[in-house]
Amino acid sequence: QKEVEQNSGPLSVPEGAIASLNCTYSDRGSQSFFWYRQYSGKSPELIMFIYSNGDKEDGRFTAQLNKASQYVSLLIRDSQPSDSATYLCAVGQRVSGSARQLTFGSGTQLTVLP
Amino acid sequence: EAQVTQNPRYLITVTGKKLTVTCSQNMNHEYMSWYRQDPGLGLRQIYYSMNVEVTDKGDVPEGYKVSRKEKRNFPLILESPSPNQTSLYFCASRKKGLAGSTDTQYFGPGTRLTVL
Numbered sequence: 033q034k035e036v037e038q039n040s041g042p043l044s045v046p047e048g049a050i051a052s053l054n055c056t057y058s059d060r061g062s063q064s065f066f067w068y069r070q071y072s073g074k075s076p077e078l079i080m081f082i083y084s085n086g087d088k089e090d091g092r093f094t095a096q097l098n099k100a101s102q103y104v105s106l107l108i109r110d111s112q113p114s115d116s117a118t119y120l121c122a123v124g125q126r127v128s129g130s131a132r133q134l135t136f137g138s139g140t141q142l143t144v145l146p
Numbered sequence: 147e148a149q150v151t152q153n154p155r156y157l158i159t160v161t162g163k164k165l166t167v168t169c170s171q172n173m174n175h176e177y178m179s180w181y182r183q184d185p186g187l188g189l190r191q192i193y194y195s196m197n198v199e200v201t202d203k204g205d206v207p208e209g210y211k212v213s214r215k216e217k218r219n220f221p222l223i224l225e226s227p228s229p230n231q232t233s234l235y236f237c238a239s240r241k242k243g244l245a246g247s248t249d250t251q252y253f254g255p256g257t258r259l260t261v262l
Contacts, residue, residue: 040186075236075253076189120188133204134251136181138188
C-alpha cells in the first residue's frame with residue numbers, strides 16, 4: 033500500500049507568519065511531488081511541484097524535498113487570510129511502463145488569523 | 147478555455163437507482179481519473195484511464211464502473227448506489243506523463259452525491 037501522510041491539523045498561524053506544512057511518503061520509487069490547495073467546496077488547484085532534492089521557491093511558496101527521509105514540505109511566507117484552505121500533498125509513482133499515478137494525502141487544514 | 151466539466155454538480159438519489167456522472171475534457175489529455183473525497187480520507191482514486199478503451203482500477207473501485215469510448219469523455223457509473231457512496235466526486239485529466247513528469251492535473255468542479 034503506497035501511503036502519503038499529512039497532519040490533518042487544523043494548523044493556525046497569525047497573518048504575516050510562516051506556515052509550515054509537512055508530508056511523508058512510503059514509496060521510495062516516487063519521483064514527482066505536488067502541493068495542491070483546496071478551498072472549501074472547491075476543486076484542488078496545483079500550487080507547487082518539485083522532483084529534485086532541495087528547495088524550490090515560487091513567490092511566497094517554497095517546496096522542500098528530501099528523498100532520503102521521504103519527506104516533502106511546503107512553506108508559506110507572509111501568510112495571508114486568503115491562504116486559509118486545505119493543502120493536499122500528492123506523490124507521483126510509476127504504475128506500468130512509463131505511466132505514473134498520483135497518490136494524495138488526506139490534507140492539512142490551514143487557518144491564517146487576521 | 148481549458149477545462150474539465152462534470153455533470154450533474156449535485157445529485158440526491160435513492161439506494162439501488164442506477165446513475166451516471168459525466169466527465170468531459172477539452173485538452174486532448176490521454177489520462178483521466180475519478181476520485182472520491184471524504185472527510186479525513188483525502189482524495190482516493192476510484193478508476194483511471196490511460197487512453198481510449200484502456201481503464202484500470204484505482205484504490206477504491208468497488209461499486210463503480212467506468213468506460214472510455216472517446217478520448218474526451220470518462221463517465222462514472224454507479225449501477226446500484228448505496229449510502230456509503232455518498233461523497234464528493236472529482237474527475238481529473240492530464241497528459242500521459244512519465245514517472246518524473248510534472249504535468250499539471252486538472253480537476254473538474256466536483257459532484258456532490260447523496261445516496262439515501
